[in-house]
Amino acid sequence: MFGLGRPQPSSAEKIAAVENELKVVAEMHSRMVKICTLKCIDKTYREGELSKGESVCLDRCAAKFFEAHQKISDQLQKETQARGGGGFGM
């Protein structure tokens, strides 16, 4: 992973890298839950259980969320490069 001549990452850097990656994933999870709840769950809370419709909606919402994430990531990268590189290190 690290080429010759590059200094080895310190303990702190290795730990920070793992922690940071988990943080990114956790944030995505949290955002997805918030948005899919908003889009799929009946706000009147007449029932304490998920209906079949709500369950299916949640599954589909999650799948679309990931697809949108990937699509946007790809397009943003492409557009950024087309516009001369920009400042994003994606």
Added chain:
Amino acid sequence: MDGLTPAESRELDQRLQKRQVKEFMTVFGNLVDNCFTACVDDFTSKALSGRESGCISRCVLKSMSTQTRLGERFGELNAAMTAEMQRR
């Protein structure tokens, strides 16, 4: 991630534990905000009405089921996305 010494592993575990506690508090906070906003709108009294109380209970149950279900889907989708990114 490979290459962590036992000491580094312990440090990481400690940090992750702290992070988990923080995350639980966030989930709890969101739950309160969400269920209060959805269920409580009658300010003719300072005590929760029976209707509001029941709504909050159902909201908590439903929210927990939602978290569980989305947690499963997220795990599957994230694994697939990671695999795809490594393939590219």
